[in-house]
Structure formats: C-alpha cells, structure tokens
Amino acid sequence: MDAPAATGAPPRYSIARYPTAMIDRLPLADGRVVTVRPVLPQDAELTQRFVAALSPETRYRRFQMGVGALPPALLRHFTEIDYAGHLALLAAVVDEDGDERQVADVRYVVDAKSAGSVARDADFALVVADGWQGVGLGAELIRRTMRAARARGLARLHGEVLASNASMLGLLDRFGARLRSRADDARLVDAWIELRGG
Numbered sequence: 001m002d003a004p005a006a007t008g009a010p011p012r013y014s015i016a017r018y019p020t021a022m023i024d025r026l027p028l029a030d031g032r033v034v035t036v037r038p039v040l041p042q043d044a045e046l047t048q049r050f051v052a053a054l055s056p057e058t059r060y061r062r063f064q065m066g067v068g069a070l071p072p073a074l075l076r077h078f079t080e081i082d083y084a085g086h087l088a089l090l091a092a093v094v095d096e097d098g099d100e101r102q103v104a105d106v107r108y109v110v111d112a113k114s115a116g117s118v119a120r121d122a123d124f125a126l127v128v129a130d131g132w133q134g135v136g137l138g139a140e141l142i143r144r145t146m147r148a149a150r151a152r153g154l155a156r157l158h159g160e161v162l163a164s165n166a167s168m169l170g171l172l173d174r175f176g177a178r179l180r181s182r183a184d185d186a187r188l189v190d191a192w193i194e195l196r197g198g
Helices: 001-006 041-053 055-064 072-080 137-151 168-174
Strands: 024-027 033-038 086-094 100-110 123-129 156-163 178-179 187-196
Touching: 024 041, 024 137, 024 187, 033 137, 041 072, 041 086, 055 086, 055 123, 086 137, 100 137, 123 137, 137 156, 156 168
Parallel strands: 123 156
Antiparallel strands: 024 033, 033 086, 086 100, 100 123, 156 187, 178 187
C-alpha cells in the first residue's frame, strides 16, 4: 500500500463523481458557441495544446512565470481532478478538422488549511484563449464556478492576479470581489469573492 510513495510514483487517480450536470452548450455574445464540461484525465493532450497556443502574455498572466509546456506533475494536477476538493471546467469547440480545441479553463482547489474550519475557502484561476476574450466567456465561467462552490458549501474564492492584468481585475470587480494589493509583492493583487448570501 505504501509502495507507490516509496518508489516516487504519482498517487493513483480517483474521482468522487464526475459532475455530468455541468456539461452545457454556451452561446457567446459574438454568435459562437462553446461546450463547457468538467475536465477528464484524457484531456491531457488537449490541455497541453491549449497552454502552448496561448500568447506569451496570456500564459504569463495565468502562471505568473514563463511557461511553454506544462511539466508532467502539473499536467496531472490540471487533468486528474477528484471533483471533491478540486473542480475544473474547460470550454471547447470543434475545429474545421473535427478536432476538439480548448479555449478556456477555470478551476478551484479547496484550501487544505481551511478544511477543518466552518468557513471554507478555495483558490481559483481562470484563463481564456486570446481569440476568445471579451465575449462573455470568462464571466460565465466565473459565474458557474461560484455556483458550484456555493453548492459545495464554500464561503470564499481567492485568486492572485497580476496588478497589470486590468481586464481580469475589472471582471472580478464586476462580481463584487474585494481587491487588495499584496504588501509583500507589488506585482500581485489578492482577489476575494464572497459566496455566502449570493
């Protein structure tokens, strides 16, 4: 039973229950339609292509460092979702060749430090592909994430946003997020979305 940890093998993937109710088709303001669905382990290649296709600026805004491709451990974290403490949704379209193409990713991970307290928090992150920004996709993904987090009994979503990322800060402000500059790092703004009573 302890053998995988001893050999350094990754932990075996298990899922609480795949949330099929979250699969949906979403029409956007510009007339395009995307499919929103929970992430699966077999989405690893899809996710890797998505990250690689982001502009360097968008990748930096999401990861806050230079990333070209997701290393194996991070790719597993992005795609082997347990749907207990970690929710991840992607938005995708089918291209002219019939291949699925990811255009957005949103997720939250329950903060382990708050697991024993009544008020539970989760870290969240959102990234939308460059050609899909400004058409309401990011706002709708945040809305769905907030709804899922409330249903899960969470009290707050927390994210770190680059101070230079005016579009994301503006989007979060529309959702009533509390925004506070980080005292220890002027590049970052802490964003808190309160979920109770909403």
